[in-house]
Amino acid sequence: MRIAPSPTPDDSAATSPSDVDAELDAAADAEADAAADDGVVDHADSTAQPPAAPSDTGAFDRALVVVHGMGNAYRSQILLEWAEPLLSRMDWLARDRVIGAADRHGVAIHESDLSGDLPIITATVRSPGPRAQAAGAPAEDDDDVVQRIAIIEARWSESFVPMSRGQIFQWAVVFMWRMIRRVLGLFLGTMVLVPWYTLVRHWNKPPGAPRKLPKGVDLVIDTVRLAVCSIAFAVTWMFLVLLALVLTPILPLISPLLLIPWFKNVAQGFIDGIIESIGDVAAWKERPVRASAMRLVVRDALTRAKELVGDDGDVHLFAHSQGAAVATLALFEELRPSDYNVSRLTTVGAAVVLLGRDRWLGRPDEYKPVSDWLKRNAEADAHRGVKWANYWAIWDPFSAGPIADTATGRRERWRNAYFPGRSTAQGPEEHAVHNTSQPFLDHSVYFQNTIQVVEPTARHLLGPEFPPAPVAVAQVENLLSVIDKKSLGINMLAAVVIAAILPGLPGVYAAFATLASWVAGAIGFMIGVFPGGQDVAEAVPATIAAASFVTDPDGLNPWSWLIASGFTLAVLIWLNQRLSTVTRRSREWDRCPIEPRHWLVLSSIPRAAYVAGAVICAWFAIFAWSRPPLEWLVASAVILLIVAVFVFVEPLYAPVPVIVPARTDDDAANTLALAGIPAPMKLRDAVATDGFQKDLAARRRLLSPQGWRAEVWAGWFHDWPKSAEAPAPEAVATTD
Known part of the structure; x- marks a missing residue:
């Protein structure tokens, strides 16, 4: 991160500020065209544009490595899947007028190489600096904060030779039963235990304690919810178990049946689709040499990311599904995160516990990712530890909840996500999120969850200097997002x-x-x-x-x-x-x-x-x-x-998950992590806070809707344009 324009040359950059300023006018139009072509509109004034950031050593403040999940991912697929929503949200955040943004702020894309050996997207994010944030109004250019960000992908799906169909389907029988047990455990918690715990807490609430509804009404709603959800779980249990019973004798026979011409013509396409989805999972578990090839891709991507940020920048590792298992094992068992400047690991829909590690014959199939994480952090200095945040959708059958080294620890951290209490189990920061509220769809749409997944990740990329959202505003947005998804x-x-x-x-x-x-x-x-x-x-x-x-x-x-x-x-x-x-x-x-x-x-x-x-x-x-x-x-x-x-x-009164703070073997760090997680508030309480009301009033004063939809909403609820406040002369002067 740097304040632009920099008064002295930046030794970590490939070009000096004076050289950059000389190139600025010639590059401005090309940058604007590139940003528009890549899906992020560059709203900044061309005369105040940041320079095009070169892809050289030390040219970036922060690099993000994204790792895809199971399945045959094509080149740049995971890169585009996450870079587009993240850059769009960073642009949206950086242009927030409440923190003093002007037209020159936002994202400018410099490089979008989607077909090279290592696909990469580079961008610069210009956001308001300390003076603008304090005043809530635009300041001069020298107050701006410029973040240089690179996003690269680690695509391991073509790094190994697939197993044969017969080998995959024989392995799939045992793996299927393990996955179904974990899925049923997750659904039991979500569908039965949460309503049961809610009923007990409402019934045992002491007299005089605040309630949303009278005790009798709570009892009726909780009882009906528990009965309906228990019946739904029973139906789900029967369906999944019967499906597994039917598939158990069929899966080993699929490969021989393909020798029959008419069966091959009918089923070849469908079976090949299944192979593409689970074949790499089988290779990860059963073939250690091929699993090592997957991890090598992650290591090479981290090496390139370290080159991009130099010695002073930060590298963030972001992994989905099976990619989380690949990245976690590579990062904490084979590598030293501090050697690659890795400061943050984000896992979404992580199959870390489900897949574990690669299995050698004759060795115990035991994997303790949290212990590995804590060990690596203990080896690093105070400023090079890895912060780990894990996002899991409540209906995602593959992640199936939090990450811990024991089943007891996972259950405890899962319960703390709904009913915060005393915790002893160690694990990363857990975020239970709502993607679609639809089983078997939640796993693949984390990138569409703007409020609960994309925005927190975007704020991490913007760095700690970027102003956080007021606590009450963030909690209101989270509660409304949960209601919407339900x-x-x-x-x-x-x-x-x-x-x-x-x-x-x-x-x-x-x-x-x-x-x-x-x-x-x-x-x-x-x-x-x-x-x-x-x-x-x-x-x-x-x-x-x-x-x-x-x-x-x-x-x-x-x-x-x-x-x-x-x-x-x-x-x-x-x-x-x-x-x-x-x-x-x-x-x-x-x-x-x-x-x-x-x-x-x-x-x-x-x-x-x-x-x-x-x-x-x-x-x-x-x-x-x-x-x-x-x-x-x-x-x-x-x-x-x-x-x-x-x-x-039901969506208005059902329990809403909260963030479970990371817990390590360092009591001081645990206390600090717990203090950093705000206490959950009810919707009406959060709306009534001064923080939310001041933010709402500021946004009304600065109302400038973009597009017909926003103008209609502004007219309905804020009497716009009559209520629009005329811009101050000094604000106009800074944006011209």
Whole structure:
């Protein structure tokens, strides 16, 4: 990090400031074009642009090495997957007017080599300096802080020879049962133990202690939640165990079956996809030589990163899924982190505990990553220890929770994520996050979790000098993000209920068949228009008749029902995703503040519509399919209404995970880490704090919405543009 412009030459840089200033005007336009082409818009004024940072030794303040997870990753895939959201968020943070940003601040991309031997992206981040941060208004150029950042990838997926299909599938039987046990343990905690612990804590809360709801209401909600979630877990347990029982005899036979021509033609593509996903996992566990080749890629990337930052810069290692197991073992067992200037390790969806280390025949398959981490930190000096943060989604089956050396320690740290208490288990800083609230999807979308994963990582890259968000503001954003993701999952479940029932209701399939007839007729019309085909009068009826399995109003059967349900589910999922994207973007990216209660009301409208649709479909199904007596019909309506109310309010009152501080064998460090984690607050308490109210008031004064969506929000909630404050003359002078 340096303050720009630097009054003296920077010995760690490849070029001197005077040389850079001479090149600045000629490079400005090219830098702006490169930034726009690479997905990050450079808003800075060209006359105040930072220099293009060369890819030479010591030219950067910080380097990030990203390591991909299991599967056949193509060149630059993991680099783009994480560099784009991280640079976008750093640009967003650096241009925050509340901390005194002006138009010259933000990200400028200098190099985006995505096809070289070692893909790399280099950028400069210019942010407000101490004077601007203190005043909350732009200062002169000499106050600016400039961070030079390089991002490189460690792609190990082509560094080894894959195992044969037969070897992989034989290994997969044992590994499958181990993974299912861990998945069921995670789901047991998330679906059963969290509701149970919540019920007990609410019931045992002493008289006079603050409550969100009366004790009786808490008891009803907690009991219903526990019952529903226990039933859901039982269904999930049966499905996964039955699936494993079916696959156990089948997996070893898949490779011989490929010798049959017709089976190979049908299943070859699907099986090759499975091999690409789990083949490298098998090689990691069963072939130590190939596992060493994977770790060598990480070492080479760290070597290059050390060259880029020189002796004074910092290297951050960021690893996902299997890449976390590869990177952790390489960093803490084979390398000395201080030799590579590694100051921070971030793991997301980490399969460290699931995969462990490579297994040599005749050796115990024992791996203690936390002990290795603590040992390396003890060997380093006070300024070269590695800070480790682990992010795991609550529905991610591969990470399956926190990292510790023992099962007891993992359970303790998992419980502390929901119910903070006395902790003795050692481990990294744990972040339980909400990605999509959908099992088997959470593992691959960490890079889309802006608030809980991307922003903390971006702030680490910006360095400790960058001003942190007020505690209350950060906690409000986290709580709203959790509510949003829980709503996304509830809407998905409601969409499944609607899609499964709706086509079978009287008259509904006839309407669907009519719509399908219109679509088929339009296709037939287009066929008849083109020369050489049938006449339109013949083509339209022929096309409708060819699709009679979905166009016949009286032709409802299991297959047509399945097709109609699939179409309905696709539409509902698409609509759910679009609505979620709009509400999430308005909160995370549009610089238009909104009070949480207003956002909660607006974001609850889609959830109410989906839940109401599911309840109405279920009630009409009971009425149409079973024709019960009136009293049973009324009773079913009351029960469905109670369930609907519970499902609707559940995202607002369910427990929200908190950060579990890192715990080592150093009591002083443990105390410091615990002090650095703010105490969790309820949403209404966080909103009422002076920190949140001052931040909201400052953003209203500086309101300058960008884009029609932000302008609409500003007009609704802040009477914009009438409420916009005229910029101060000195602020205008610094940005011209």
